[in-house]
Amino acid sequence: MAVLTFGSSSDLKYVLVLVLCFCLSCDARFKGFRRFGVQSEATQHRRGADVVDYWFTQRLDHFNGADTRVWKQRYFINDSFYRPGGPVFLMIGGEGPANPAWMQYGTWLTYAEKLGALCFLLEHRFYGKSHPTEDLSTSNLRFLSSRQALADLAHFRVVVAEGRGLGASRWVVFGGSYPGSLAAWFRLKYPHLAHAAIATSAPIHATVNFPEYLEVVWRSLASYSSECPLLVKKASDTLSQMLKNPLLYSNITRDFQLCSPLQLDSFMDSAHFLEALAGNFMDVVQYNQDNRAFEGVVGTNITIKVLCDVMADASLGGVYERYAAVSRLMLHTLSQRCLDPRYSAFLHDITNTSWSGPGPAAGRQWVYQTCTEFGFYQSTDSPNQPFTGFPLPYHLQQCEDIFNMSAGGVEVCVRDTNECYGGYGLRATRIVFPNGSIDPWHALSVTQDLSTAMPAIFIKGTAHCANMYPARAEDLPQLGLARDHVYLLLQQWLKE
The missing domain is CATH 1.20.120.980 (Serine carboxypeptidase S28, SKS domain)
Incomplete structure (x- = not known):
């Protein structure tokens, strides 16, 4: 691992930290990022009963100036730790409903308390209650992609910064699982908006x-x-x-x-x-x-x-x-x-395209993303x-049966994803990659330092996104050290 010299939290004044992370559970049929357990919207709201829904206006297509359609993206706020001049964390959702419980629990809130952070959670387009289109038809799903999600993130960051007088602040992106990939890619594609990134359990190589x-x-x-x-x-x-x-x-x-x-x-x-x-x-x-x-x-x-x-x-x-x-x-x-x-x-x-039908629970949106971007x-x-x-x-036939997409088409889309983001050849600075040795997704992530500016934290004996969950007495010692390492990296990088 890279050797770093860490500064004190007092050096973080006027710094804004944007946190992207997501790990949640969905139906057993869910493909791609496997989820164990059934977690209903009702259960989520019981866990985050005091968290209020807010709505942010996004463009439907960030890459077509002639398309002026907009939609409302859901987000949450926790300002209980915020101190003026302190950082701001944004946890961004991934391939399922954003869970308001993350506004009350999680390692990121430990960091927020130490750093006096204002906390946001932004739900991913086409998941949960963030419905950009009237249904999930294949023609509408063309607006679902990691590229559009990154553009959503960039627009949210700019508007929030302007509206709250935070434009001169530094931003750091954090993420776990698919949003861990988004965190790394946001730092890569929007370096003027993201000062650093923590990409937990993030598969950065599409295959x-x-x-x-x-x-x-x-x-x-x-x-x-x-x-x-x-x-x-x-x-x-x-x-x-x-x-x-x-x-x-x-x-x-x-x-x-x-x-x-x-x-x-x-x-x-x-x-x-x-x-x-x-x-x-x-x-x-x-x-x-x-x-x-x-x-x-x-x-x-x-x-x-x-x-x-x-x-x-x-x-x-x-x-x-x-x-x-x-x-x-x-x-x-x-x-x-x-x-x-x-x-x-x-x-x-x-193949049910209704928002109220079984399609979302069966993972329709994520299967679309695997067919059109990632494979996995x-x-x-x-x-x-x-x-x-x-x-x-068997997997490729599903792309054909559900979206009329050939195996050759999937190959081209996955190749394009790696061309866009770099895959294992990603070149950037101030990105850290925590991974667990038990987690199968570490096989597509980074487990050894890419450079001194892109270190890895490989946590033996832990699984998917483990360092992001609330700490407990029975945690392995190396898991606690990994959480501390991430915090110290934040302090170091925010001084640079």
């Missing part, structure tokens, strides 16, 4: 095929028990073979508590079922032992240890029976009556991972 995600899942399971990923692999392989025999479908329907009798009419049906079961492990690994309960997330008690202990429990039967037991455990934990493995049901939901498809194309049956063509 169509991302089998490395599941390779990290293997290693993360093995960090608890070397036998665990072997048992999971054997179970997944066993089930994959059983799916070739229709005579076993009734048993599978019962054992995995399916909503209707299992019927596999195509490769997409079997791949969707196998991915759903693998997702039980993928989601738990991504958020293993992270302190997300304050968000209203259900299931934070399910950890790698819990799942591996089930897979090692011979009293349940063979590996197939244990795999089914994991699935039933997850259904019970999430208060779900049954598992619907049908690809046709997924398509029915995700967590395929089983590597031999060094524990699952079977959902290779890259």
Whole structure:
């Protein structure tokens, strides 16, 4: 890691800090940035009951001067820590509803209290209640992109600075997960607006095929028990073979508590079922032992240890029976009556273009972004991972089925994203990349210093966005040190 000399917080007068971060939970069918647990808008508002909605006017298309249409973007404010001349933090949402609980909890508020910061949370266009268009038709989703989101951020920053007399202040962008990428890219694309960036768990390299995600899942399971990923692999392989025999479908329907009798009419049906079961492990690994309960997330008690202990429990039967037991455990934990493995049901939901329909919960907007910008498809194309049956063509077929977008089109879009932002070749200054070793997304992020001006903080034993969550007594020592390191970097960079 880079060696830095840190100054005191008294040097931060007249400095404004913009914080971008986002980690939240969504439906189990959500693709891309995997989310474990179901978190409703009602739960969010119970957690942030005292937080008021505000609305900011944005242009629909920042890159077409002839298009004068505007819309209202939701944001929140916390001024309880603000001291005149102090910094301002802006937490920006990502691929789901902005959670007002972040205005009451989180490491960023610890920084805010120390620095006397005014805090904002800005919701991402097309997510939550920030509806730029009347529906989610494919023609309207053309206004959903990271580039438009960065332009939203720039406009918000300029208008807020002008309106509050903060134009001469320095701005620093923070982010976690997809908004971690946005944080790094905002510093890259708008250096006159962002003085520095903290990009937590941020995949900065777009790639169509991302089998490395599941390779990290293997290693993360093995960090608890070397036998665990072997048992999971054997179970997944066993089930994959059983799916070739229709005579076993009734048993599978019962054992995995399916909503209707299992019927596999195509490769997409079997791949969707196998991915759903693998997702039980993928989601738990991504958020293993992270302190997300304050968000209203259900299931934070399910950890790698819990799942591996089930897979090692011979009293349940063979590996197939244990795999089914994991699935039933997850259904019970999430208060779900049954598992619907049908690809046709997924398509029915995700092609619904109504804001009030099942499309947003199924991840329609984020799947669009993966097809048109990022890829990030967590395929089983590597031999060094524990699952079977959902290779890259399965993921690409979804782009075709949902958005009529060919595999070649996805390849071009992902290439364009890396050309726009630089991928691993990103060149900038004053960006730090915290990542957890358990988190599969670190495989597309930065875990070693790119330069002294772009250091990495690699936190062994922690998962996705762990350094952003509220601190607790049981946190690993290295997690506390990582939080402190980020704070000291802020002090150092804001003096430069």
